[in-house]
Amino acid sequence: MNIDKNKLNWIYKKLFTIRFFEERIKKIAKEKSVPGYLHTCIGSEAICVGVMSALSDDDWISSTYRNHGHAIAKNCELKQITSEIYGRSTGICKGRGGSMHISDFDKGMLGSFGIVAAGPPVVLGAALQEKINGGTKMSATFFGDGAIHNGAFHEAAGLAKLWDIPMLFVCENNGYAEATATDWHLNTKELKDIAKAYDMISYQGDGNNVFEVHQITRDAIIESKAKNTPIFLEFKNYRFSGQYEGDTQLYQPLEEIEEAKKNDPIKKSIEMASEYNFSSDEIKQIQTDVLNEVNEAFDFAETQPWPNPEDALEEVYVNYPKELLR
Numbered sequence: 001m002n003i004d005k006n007k008l009n010w011i012y013k014k015l016f017t018i019r020f021f022e023e024r025i026k027k028i029a030k031e032k033s034v035p036g037y038l039h040t041c042i043g044s045e046a047i048c049v050g051v052m053s054a055l056s057d058d059d060w061i062s063s064t065y066r067n068h069g070h071a072i073a074k075n076c077e078l079k080q081i082t083s084e085i086y087g088r089s090t091g092i093c094k095g096r097g098g099s100m101h102i103s104d105f106d107k108g109m110l111g112s113f114g115i116v117a118a119g120p121p122v123v124l125g126a127a128l129q130e131k132i133n134g135g136t137k138m139s140a141t142f143f144g145d146g147a148i149h150n151g152a153f154h155e156a157a158g159l160a161k162l163w164d165i166p167m168l169f170v171c172e173n174n175g176y177a178e179a180t181a182t183d184w185h186l187n188t189k190e191l192k193d194i195a196k197a198y199d200m201i202s203y204q205g206d207g208n209n210v211f212e213v214h215q216i217t218r219d220a221i222i223e224s225k226a227k228n229t230p231i232f233l234e235f236k237n238y239r240f241s242g243q244y245e246g247d248t249q250l251y252q253p254l255e256e257i258e259e260a261k262k263n264d265p266i267k268k269s270i271e272m273a274s275e276y277n278f279s280s281d282e283i284k285q286i287q288t289d290v291l292n293e294v295n296e297a298f299d300f301a302e303t304q305p306w307p308n309p310e311d312a313l314e315e316v317y318v319n320y321p322k323e324l325l326r
């Protein structure tokens with residue numbers, strides 16, 4: 001597969017940024033220095049980066065509460081993401097959302113949802129307006145294996161197919177929904193076969209291999225637009241992180257974790273670098289730069305002002321023009 005040098009640089013930069021960022025989040029979660037629940041995505045880096053490397057900043061996505069990696073890969077500003085997690089006024093949503101609700105419409109990030117499967121109908125709406133208005137932006141919704149049991153996923157999938165909407169349903173099958181392993185909650189052998197219920201095309205890929213994720217997504221975007229149809233993508237990986245920071249993860253067998261580490265997406269991407277003529281010196285340089293950038297983002301966030309309590313009701317209610325009001 002041909003990937004130009006700029007894209008390769010971007011891919012490695014984002015992979016390391018997400019991993020370093022989430023490792024730092026794990027530390028601050030232990031110190032309890034930020035408000036609210038934190039959900040890290042260690043193990044999902046290749047899916048976040050592989051999918052986003054096939055999209056542009058203009059394309060629409062939705063994320064879940066496990067959203068830091070999606071936001072970073074969608075090119076949202078690192079300092080603003082970090083400030084948001086700290087609840088500060090310079091955060092991406094002015095500190096009103098916190099970790100679980102990072103959104104940035106300018107980067108096509110339509111929202112991160114704590115409610116499982118809340119994203120698919122929202123992205124369906126964005127994709128529908130693209131179709132109605134003759135737009136060319138692609139739309140992709142990220143959700144987990146657990147989300148396929150939620151009616152909102154099925155409603156969005158059914159309508160997307162019925163209305164011939166080009167969009168991607170991207171399922172991160174990380175082996176767990178909270179403390180329940182996928183083979184305890186899934187009654188089809190392969191998760192991607194859920195798409196058959198809607199006569200929807202589906203593909204499956206190795207979610208630990210950023211280049212495979214990139215290629216499958218790139219091809220799916222072309223096919224989805226050419227055929228005017230939604231496509232379901234299942235990427236398999238492993239949830240190294242707990243359901244939330246503080247989760248003891250006792251339900252994840254130690255042998256299973258050790259086995260999964262052999263396919264860690266960061267390790268795999270470093271091993272594959274030589275196939276793309278990317279040297280170990282280049283990798284080390286990116287790691288150094290990225291670690292500095294992550295540290296700077298946390299230093300920045302820690303010193304930012306809190307939002308004013310008086311502003312709490314700003315941007316909550318719509319200001320309708322007077323003529324619309326009775």
Ligand SMILES: Cc1ncc(C[n+]2csc(CCOP(=O)(O)OP(=O)(O)O)c2C)c(N)n1
Pocket residue numbers: 064066114115116117143144145146147148150174176177178239243
């Ligand atoms: C509608 C709804 N039902 C239940 C929950 C509680 N809940 C939070 S996370 C989760 C599991 C979701 O698992 P999955 O979709 O596989 O995502 P992952 O955490 O693995 O990324 C559940 C059931 C919720 N947040 N929303």
Ligand SMILES: [Mg+2]
Pocket residue numbers: 144145146172173174175176177178
């Ligand atoms: Mg899951």
